[in-house]
Amino acid sequence: MDLHIFIQQLVNGLVLGSVYGLIAIGYTMVYGIIGMINFAHGDVYMVSAYLSAIAIALLSIFGIASAPFIIFVVLIFTIIITSCYGWTIERVAYRPLRGSTRLAPLISAIGMSLFLQNYVQLSQGASTQGVPNLIKGNLRIGEGNDFVQITYAQGFIVISAIFGMLILNFIIQKTSMGRQCRATQQDRTMAGLLGINTDRIISTVFVLGSAMAALAGVLVTLNYGTFDFYIGFITGVKAFTAAVLGGIGSLPGAILGGIVLGMSESLFSGFINTDYKDVFAFCLLVLILIFRPSGILGKPEVEKV
Amino acid sequence: MKDDNKNPMLKVDKVDTFYGPIQALRGVSIHIDKGEIVSIIGANGAGKSTLLNTIFANPPASSGDIIYKGENIVKEKTPIIAKKGISLVPEGRRIFPAMTVEENLYIGCIHLPENEVPAVLDSVYEMFPLLKERSKQRGGTLSGGEQQMLAIGRALMSNPEFILLDEPSLGLAPLIVKRIFDKLTEIAKKGITILLVEQNATLALKLADRAYVLANGEISLQGTGKELLSNKAVKAAYLGG
Ligand SMILES: Nc1ncnc2c1ncn2[C@@H]1O[C@H](COP(=O)(O)OP(=O)(O)OP(=O)(O)O)[C@@H](O)[C@H]1O
Numbered sequence: 001m002d003l004h005i006f007i008q009q010l011v012n013g014l015v016l017g018s019v020y021g022l023i024a025i026g027y028t029m030v031y032g033i034i035g036m037i038n039f040a041h042g043d044v045y046m047v048s049a050y051l052s053a054i055a056i057a058l059l060s061i062f063g064i065a066s067a068p069f070i071i072f073v074v075l076i077f078t079i080i081i082t083s084c085y086g087w088t089i090e091r092v093a094y095r096p097l098r099g100s101t102r103l104a105p106l107i108s109a110i111g112m113s114l115f116l117q118n119y120v121q122l123s124q125g126a127s128t129q130g131v132p133n134l135i136k137g138n139l140r141i142g143e144g145n146d147f148v149q150i151t152y153a154q155g156f157i158v159i160s161a162i163f164g165m166l167i168l169n170f171i172i173q174k175t176s177m178g179r180q181c182r183a184t185q186q187d188r189t190m191a192g193l194l195g196i197n198t199d200r201i202i203s204t205v206f207v208l209g210s211a212m213a214a215l216a217g218v219l220v221t222l223n224y225g226t227f228d229f230y231i232g233f234i235t236g237v238k239a240f241t242a243a244v245l246g247g248i249g250s251l252p253g254a255i256l257g258g259i260v261l262g263m264s265e266s267l268f269s270g271f272i273n274t275d276y277k278d279v280f281a282f283c284l285l286v287l288i289l290i291f292r293p294s295g296i297l298g299k300p301e302v303e304k305v
Numbered sequence: 306m307k308d309d310n311k312n313p314m315l316k317v318d319k320v321d322t323f324y325g326p327i328q329a330l331r332g333v334s335i336h337i338d339k340g341e342i343v344s345i346i347g348a349n350g351a352g353k354s355t356l357l358n359t360i361f362a363n364p365p366a367s368s369g370d371i372i373y374k375g376e377n378i379v380k381e382k383t384p385i386i387a388k389k390g391i392s393l394v395p396e397g398r399r400i401f402p403a404m405t406v407e408e409n410l411y412i413g414c415i416h417l418p419e420n421e422v423p424a425v426l427d428s429v430y431e432m433f434p435l436l437k438e439r440s441k442q443r444g445g446t447l448s449g450g451e452q453q454m455l456a457i458g459r460a461l462m463s464n465p466e467f468i469l470l471d472e473p474s475l476g477l478a479p480l481i482v483k484r485i486f487d488k489l490t491e492i493a494k495k496g497i498t499i500l501l502v503e504q505n506a507t508l509a510l511k512l513a514d515r516a517y518v519l520a521n522g523e524i525s526l527q528g529t530g531k532e533l534l535s536n537k538a539v540k541a542a543y544l545g546g
């Protein structure tokens with residue numbers, strides 16, 4: 001086993017893991033606050049990939065060529081519009097079902113996921129889409145054939161992901177809004193009795209989760225360049241795996257789970273088999289659910305979904 | 306006994322409350338005047354907690370009126386009622402265990418203008434110095450008595466005119482219970498109106514200006530604290546004979 005390949009796979013895994021972590025945050029926060037798996041979350045991520053491509057196309061129509069400016073505008077545009085999607089989905093598909101059976105919002109989430117996929121397929125076409133590479137160049141460490149390569153795009157992903165997570169952490173830990181989110185998560189009835197508008201807090205959580213997914217969507221689009229209306233499913237399942245792996249309901253768990261999953265998937269595809277790397281994530285999910293359903297940082301809890 | 310409706314803080318009028326098919330309150334009418342301490346005693350399952358929760362529309366009354374300072378709030382939603390200057394210290398305290406003491410207190414004042422918060426926080430810390438010592442500690446690590454003080458402190462953070470307490474003595478040692486009741490007297494002295502639900506009938510009746518006995522979802526008796534303390538039926542049923 002070559003050390004430089006090992007390190008290269010860890011680097012790739014960290015990049016992948018940051019993306020999983022960002023998306024996992026949406027699953028874990030929604031689960032934490034209303035005890036529901038938002039199956040449409042992966043498709044929110046998919047929508048954000050399309051939105052970022054649309055933003056890039058619009059900017060190029062206006063002849064704007066400065067890459068940093070494009071990236072900045074695309075980030076802002078995509079995060080705002082995707083957050084609106086997240087807010088609307090909660091409003092339309094989940095809030096009316098609050099107080100009914102456990103299963104109803106779950107089924108509604110699956111319906112919303114199918115709706116988003118078909119809506120994007122109809123409006124944008126079924127073929128794979130692409131965007132030009134905006135962040136070129138890379139950093140090589142090592143000599144001759146034994147080197148580790150980090151593209152600037154990869155570096156940008158990791159740094160932006162860390163930045164996004166820090167902002168989110170600040171909102172949750174330090175602001176009054178974040179305190180209200182945590183209070184609502186711990187005891188929704190009591191939060192209401194203290195005057196917290198818990199419906200609005202739940203909407204906020206969907207908006208925050210969608211904003212993180214949008215950040216992931218922009219980053220992935222900038223790095224890989226191609227996507228289709230179906231990416232939300234596979235990436236969604238993996239991010240969900242990351243959330244479960246870290247302990248669903250736990251914010252640090254989502255990030256840790258994302259990085260652990262990204263690295264192990266990357267090592268698996270580097271040293272064992274590339275074709276089965278998706279299967280690997282699913283197998284991991286099954287194994288966690290059997291042996292440690294509460295995940296790495298989660299508390300054991302009986303039957304939530 | 307004070308004059309009816311002289312200066313009413315809250316008036317509950319012929320309220321019925323249901324949990325699904327179960328009727329927990331049957332035509333309950335009570336009133337609390339400004340500055341009074343009113344106690345409600347009753348056996349387990351009598352509907353005491355339901356009465357307090359109904360005032361907060363959790364669950365809402367299915368019929369009857371709830372008039373707070375002249376305004377009918379029976380159709381309002383829980384968070385709206387909480388903004389009107391009423392605070393609830395719920396049964397079982399229900400502090401937020403994963404948040405620090407300080408954060409628990411801040412959650413109590415989300416509707417207070419920001420510039421009023423430090424003064425209110427200081428006054429709560431002054432009343433409960435222990436909470437100040439423990440301000441950075443997680444709520445869940447406090448003892449039962451400390452958690453009760455935190456729940457009361459949290460309710461005071463909104464600078465309420467009217468505070469509802471549901472069994473603040475629950476599960477606490479007699480010495481701690483006495484300390485909590487002393488605090489209630491202190492709170493009343495500040496001019497805050499108090500509605501107290503208690504199983505500990507002796508203490509509750511001694512503290513109260515007036516009291517109601519709730520049995521099977523109905524008000525069965527009412528009077529001043531003294532009257533009820535010496536009432537035979539009350540003695541037999543709630544004061545241990
Ligand atoms: N969430 C609920 N769902 C269904 N029934 C309930 C609910 N809460 C209370 N009840 C019922 O309503 C009645 C009154 O309950 P409540 O909790 O108000 O009594 P309580 O006087 O506070 O009793 P305790 O002294 O034990 O606290 C009881 O018969 C109880 O079983």
Ligand SMILES: [Mg+2]
Binds near residue numbers: 353354355396471
């Ligand atoms: Mg009770």
